[in-house]
Amino acid sequence: MGKVIVVTSGKGGVGKTTSTANLGTALALLGKTVAVVDADVGLRNLDIVMGLESRIVYTSMDVIEKQCELSKALVKDRRVDGLMLLAASQKNNKDDMQPAQMKAICDKLRSTHDFVLVDSPAGIERGFNNASAGADEAIVVTTPDVSAIRDADRIIGLLQHARIEPINLVLNRFSPELVGNGSMMDQADVLDILNIDLLGIVPEDSGVITSTNRGIPLVYEDASPGSQAYMRIARRLTGQRIPIPDLEHKGLLTNIVNWFTRKR
Amino acid sequence: MNISIKQLFGRRPKSSNIAKQRLKLVITQDRMDVDDRFMTRLHNELAEVLAKYFEFSANSVQVSLKQKGNSYVLVADFPYKKFHDINIG
Ligand SMILES: Nc1ncnc2c1ncn2[C@@H]1O[C@H](COP(=O)(O)OP(=O)(O)OP(=O)(O)O)[C@@H](O)[C@H]1O
Ligand SMILES: [Mg+2]
Numbered sequence: 292m293g294k295v296i297v298v299t300s301g302k303g304g305v306g307k308t309t310s311t312a313n314l315g316t317a318l319a320l321l322g323k324t325v326a327v328v329d330a331d332v333g334l335r336n337l338d339i340v341m342g343l344e345s346r347i348v349y350t351s352m353d354v355i356e357k358q359c360e361l362s363k364a365l366v367k368d369r370r371v372d373g374l375m376l377l378a379a380s381q382k383n384n385k386d387d388m389q390p391a392q393m394k395a396i397c398d399k400l401r402s403t404h405d406f407v408l409v410d411s412p413a414g415i416e417r418g419f420n421n422a423s424a425g426a427d428e429a430i431v432v433t434t435p436d437v438s439a440i441r442d443a444d445r446i447i448g449l450l451q452h453a454r455i456e457p458i459n460l461v462l463n464r465f466s467p468e469l470v471g472n473g474s475m476m477d478q479a480d481v482l483d484i485l486n487i488d489l490l491g492i493v494p495e496d497s498g499v500i501t502s503t504n505r506g507i508p509l510v511y512e513d514a515s516p517g518s519q520a521y522m523r524i525a526r527r528l529t530g531q532r533i534p535i536p537d538l539e540h541k542g543l544l545t546n547i548v549n550w551f552t553r554k555r
Numbered sequence: 556m557n558i559s560i561k562q563l564f565g566r567r568p569k570s571s572n573i574a575k576q577r578l579k580l581v582i583t584q585d586r587m588d589v590d591d592r593f594m595t596r597l598h599n600e601l602a603e604v605l606a607k608y609f610e611f612s613a614n615s616v617q618v619s620l621k622q623k624g625n626s627y628v629l630v631a632d633f634p635y636k637k638f639h640d641i642n643i644g
Contacts, residue, residue: 440578441582448586475571484575
């Protein structure tokens with residue numbers, strides 16, 4: 292019996308899809324069986340970010356409408372063992388799906404996979420309700436800026452209300468340099484405001500953009516700081532105790548980040 | 556407005572600190588706005604205490620949070636009909 296984790300944020304564009312793709316792949320690389328589910332009906336993206344867009348035949352909507360079996364709608368990622376994608380329908384919208392229908396899909400996937408990661412759309416409306424309906428736990432993704440954090444707090448309130456726990460935080464697009472010169476809040480500031488547990492920090496990494504361009508999740512690239520951050524987070528999800536490195540101490544890490552940024 | 560020489564030439568407060576302060580305030584407000592149950596409970600408990608001293612109709616009572624400059628104030632509006640004549644002590 293696996294667990295269903297919704298990846299959500301409130302504000303759009305903070306890295307939910309990027310995190311779902313990379314954590315799903317990372318967990319599979321660690322030997323887990325994983326299903327990643329795109330719950331962004333009408334604005335599907337997880338397929339293209341993972342590079343599986345050309346292989347989608349069926350979507351969760353087809354499963355709900357009983358056009359096909361769930362097992363048939365799952366697309367197997369051939370690059371790693373144990374990773375499957377369930378795509379969202381692009382021609383429907385969020386109101387065409389009921390939370391109970393998404394929950395039924397999650398319940399089935401939970402019995403066949405160690406991890407089910409659900410990529411939530413932005414917002415606090417129907418799309419979020421659908422995405423979180425079958426979730427046991429939540430990962431809230433935020434960037435260290437005021438609007439994303441404010442919206443994250445709102446989402447955390449809704450998740451708590453729905454009794455989804457634990458709720459863990461991924462702080463994305465973190466820049467040690469900006470924190471160093473006082474123009475970005477650090478993790479202590481963010482945690483002080485949101486008051487949930489930190490699952491990990493993902494630095495700003497241009498590798499995220501180039502890997503998305505190619506449709507190859509960053510975690511396949513060992514050396515990138517973003518890749519290492521996602522691998523550490525995946526290990527924590529499997530229960531390993533991996534300390535969160537203090538990215539604030541500039542110097543070596545910043546140099547590494549810069550070196551990789553320059554390379555491309 | 557009130558940009559002082561000190562702010563122009565001296566050390567300006569770090570923008571990350573300003574962000575944190577602003578967020579703490581606005582999130583406090585958001586959470587209370589969202590939590591109707593909290594406001595209802597506060598309303599009822601305040602009314603309970605004040606009913607010892609005043610006579611008022613329950614639905615005339617309003618409790619809310621208002622922003623005042625950089626902070627929030629709890630505004631309680633209790634239009635009362637009459638002050639109870641009670642002996643304190
Ligand atoms: N750590 C990072 N470093 C650099 N760029 C990043 C990072 N994380 C995300 N991005 C970029 O930010 C953009 C938004 O990311 P993503 O699509 O994952 O966000 P999202 O939360 O799923 O958005 P939406 O709310 O629209 O679904 C993308 O262009 C992505 O490449
Ligand atoms: Mg997305």
